[in-house]
Amino acid sequence: MTKIEWLELKAAYQRGEGSCAELAKAYGVKPGSVSSRCRREGWRVEMMELDAQVGRLVGQDLTQRAQTLAQRRQNFLERTLVESEDWLDQIAKAKALVDVDDIDSLRKLVSTWQIPVEYGRKAFGLNEAENNRPPTLVSISMANPPISAPMKGTAIPSMPIDWVAE
Numbered sequence: 601m602t603k604i605e606w607l608e609l610k611a612a613y614q615r616g617e618g619s620c621a622e623l624a625k626a627y628g629v630k631p632g633s634v635s636s637r638c639r640r641e642g643w644r645v646e647m648m649e650l651d652a653q654v655g656r657l658v659g660q661d662l663t664q665r666a667q668t669l670a671q672r673r674q675n676f677l678e679r680t681l682v683e684s685e686d687w688l689d690q691i692a693k694a695k696a697l698v699d700v701d702d703i704d705s706l707r708k709l710v711s712t713w714q715i716p717v718e719y720g721r722k723a724f725g726l727n728e729a730e731n732n733r734p735p736t737l738v739s740i741s742m743a744n745p746p747i748s749a750p751m752k753g754t755a756i757p758s759m760p761i762d763w764v765a766e
Contacts, residue, residue: 601629609634614647680723687716 624634698705
């Protein structure tokens with residue numbers, strides 16, 4: 601065999617296209633010749649070193665991707681909190697204008713809570729544990745002191761109202 605044919609056979613071996621015996625048959629060479637050349641040139645050792653390099657590179661790539669995904673998740677959660685806090689601020693302003701005896705206005709106000717609470721619960725994965733729980737009755741007291749929106753930096757789960765929408 602020529603040097604190029606041996607390089608092709610070696611490459612086929614390293615790609616996992618067959619054992620020494622199988623490749624010897626495919627290339628028309630004695631199996632012993634392929635096996636002895638494989639040992640002499642250290643094909644298996646090269647493959648193990650290559651596997652180790654690939655493993656390290658893949659590990660580094662996976663670590664980098666995991667860090668990127670974690671950062672994106674953190675950014676998403678922060679944006680969700682900001683948007684939820686804005687909603688809560690708007691609801692608090694609207695609450696101050698609602699007459700406690702106006703049932704329709706109270707219903708509308710309660711329904712507006714559903715949006716920020718729902719998004720906040722989804723962002724923190726809080727609904728997943730409660731998917732099999734029956735709906736919960738929500739009670740919002742309009743008496744003094746008024747219910748206020750959480751301060752900046754506090755999470756949605758610490759809100760004084762728990763809403764489970766079904």
